[in-house]
Amino acid sequence: MNATASPYSSKAVEEANSIPLDQIDVADTKLFRSGTIGAYFDRLRREDPIHYCAKNSLYGPYWSVTRYKDIIEVETKPLIFSSEAGGVTIEDGTLALDTPMFISMDPPKHDEQRRAVSPTVSPETLAQLEGAMRQRTGEVLDGLPLNQTFNWVDRVSIELTTQMLALLFDFPWDERSKLTRWSEVASASPESGSTVVESNEARMAELGECLAYFTRLWNERINAPPKFDLVSMLAHSPATRDMTPNEYLGNLILLIVGGNDTTRNSMSGGLLALNEFPDEYRKLCEKPALVASMVPEIIRWQTPLTHMRRTALSDTTLGGKQIKKGDKVIMWYLSGNRDPDAIDQPDTFIIDRARPRQHLSFGFGIHRCMGNRLAELQIRVLWEEILKRWTKPMQIEVVGAPEATDVSIIFRGYKSLPVRINA
Amino acid sequence: MIKITFVDHSNVRRDVEVPEGLSLMEAAVQNLVPGIDGDCGGCCACGTCHVHVAPEFVDRLPPMDEMENEMLGLVGTRDKQSRLGCQVKASQALDGLVVHTPIGQH
Ligand code: HEM
Ligand code: FES
Numbered sequence: 001m002n003a004t005a006s007p008y009s010s011k012a013v014e015e016a017n018s019i020p021l022d023q024i025d026v027a028d029t030k031l032f033r034s035g036t037i038g039a040y041f042d043r044l045r046r047e048d049p050i051h052y053c054a055k056n057s058l059y060g061p062y063w064s065v066t067r068y069k070d071i072i073e074v075e076t077k078p079l080i081f082s083s084e085a086g087g088v089t090i091e092d093g094t095l096a097l098d099t100p101m102f103i104s105m106d107p108p109k110h111d112e113q114r115r116a117v118s119p120t121v122s123p124e125t126l127a128q129l130e131g132a133m134r135q136r137t138g139e140v141l142d143g144l145p146l147n148q149t150f151n152w153v154d155r156v157s158i159e160l161t162t163q164m165l166a167l168l169f170d171f172p173w174d175e176r177s178k179l180t181r182w183s184e185v186a187s188a189s190p191e192s193g194s195t196v197v198e199s200n201e202a203r204m205a206e207l208g209e210c211l212a213y214f215t216r217l218w219n220e221r222i223n224a225p226p227k228f229d230l231v232s233m234l235a236h237s238p239a240t241r242d243m244t245p246n247e248y249l250g251n252l253i254l255l256i257v258g259g260n261d262t263t264r265n266s267m268s269g270g271l272l273a274l275n276e277f278p279d280e281y282r283k284l285c286e287k288p289a290l291v292a293s294m295v296p297e298i299i300r301w302q303t304p305l306t307h308m309r310r311t312a313l314s315d316t317t318l319g320g321k322q323i324k325k326g327d328k329v330i331m332w333y334l335s336g337n338r339d340p341d342a343i344d345q346p347d348t349f350i351i352d353r354a355r356p357r358q359h360l361s362f363g364f365g366i367h368r369c370m371g372n373r374l375a376e377l378q379i380r381v382l383w384e385e386i387l388k389r390w391t392k393p394m395q396i397e398v399v400g401a402p403e404a405t406d407v408s409i410i411f412r413g414y415k416s417l418p419v420r421i422n423a
Numbered sequence: 424m425i426k427i428t429f430v431d432h433s434n435v436r437r438d439v440e441v442p443e444g445l446s447l448m449e450a451a452v453q454n455l456v457p458g459i460d461g462d463c464g465g466c467c468a469c470g471t472c473h474v475h476v477a478p479e480f481v482d483r484l485p486p487m488d489e490m491e492n493e494m495l496g497l498v499g500t501r502d503k504q505s506r507l508g509c510q511v512k513a514s515q516a517l518d519g520l521v522v523h524t525p526i527g528q529h
Binding site: 072075076107111114115118119121122123124126127355357358364365366368370372373 | 452460462463464466467468469470490493494496497499526527528529
């Protein structure tokens, strides 16, 4: 692949530029799958950065916020743009389930809950985890086949994120695949065609098993001295030890789902990006310390969550547009992360940017991803351990086309990435 | 120029001289002082520029607005001396200011 080529085909650009503005509906998984969505976002940022889609979209009428600075404005006005009134995704109902989670709460309830759970991923806690994380990561890498093609997503990205969850919860090691399953079940929505579970009842039944399992772990740990795993911390902290079972389940799901697909897809997307930009791969091998600034750039580049949604609680204006109470407002992180007014050469993957953490992939404001330092740590450890083992540019080679994950308007990621380690 | 001293969690002191109007976050980031991240670039939207202001300076700082208060509210290690570094600008009145940075920002 060629790093200097325009990111979209000229046909896609032409189409995106010729369709009447009021006909544009960016919430169309076809555009995401074909990779042409960027051409539409480019146009909206230029011509109509806060765009109303009134037409018969799958998700009803909605506003698209496409510029970096306007997205920050929405993120920092939680009393106008609510996470609670309609949930946080363009599709009503997903992720919200029947379980209370602070990602879809407004202040003051949000703040209380987040404050209670946030020490579980504080820098101090992470420092305790890093050693074990590094050891596990090394073991996974040492087990990879050399000089033959394998699927990086299965062998590295999924394996590592599952192991990390098990470490975080100090979950019985041999049963750790349950965590990945619960993550998939929790974020599945059978109504919109997901085949992960058959029905909502089936989903709730599986989540009931999840709660029962974790209740057992809670009971074990509350009777033991405090440790640095999530369950022990929740059970012992004065702020969380009196949670109702439903609140406990909500927090568990949020922590499991929040960090699973997103981190996994960054682990795959990072390797793909380095292969698409071989000069950056070379830079990295010459100066492995660049891992520190590469990690946030990977997360910007991948933008694992395409958007988050808010609902207006009152009439307001945004960038000169009149937004009405009750309107659905979509912050397209994928667009803001490619905004040339905020990010220099946004369509290029550059591992030594001066301010690499200025990206929208974690959101901003009071809901800014609570696990952001944990996600960065996992990806940093992965690359540090890779570079200890394979030191040459393009030594981990992507040898075929990646396959995107099943249709999703929220997650951006890969099901397979054929790779060969040339040793 | 205004002198500001950053003291990190292991008590290492770093002095910087910055022009009036620059925020404490920018003062740290531009001078490669560790302990302050400033992920949002100073728009009061990330909370990764948290500092503890030395007690004798607390009353000399301009009061905090609602948004700074809200963002600080999510920081687990907040105390009475806590401020967000991007919301405090260097000024003559603060010459010699001493602030302590936490063990990590997140
Ligand atoms: C690269 C990986 C990740 C990405 C891209 C990501 C992205 C996001 C985004 C966009 C939000 C919502 C921001 C908003 O509504 O404004 C969020 C919230 C959240 N994330 Fe992450 N996340 C990642 C990893 C993790 C991990 C590893 C955890 C595990 C602890 C986690 C836990 C959470 C939680 C608990 C929230 C809710 C925060 C709140 O509402 O206050 N995330 N994340
Ligand atoms: S730099 Fe983000 S809140 Fe200060």
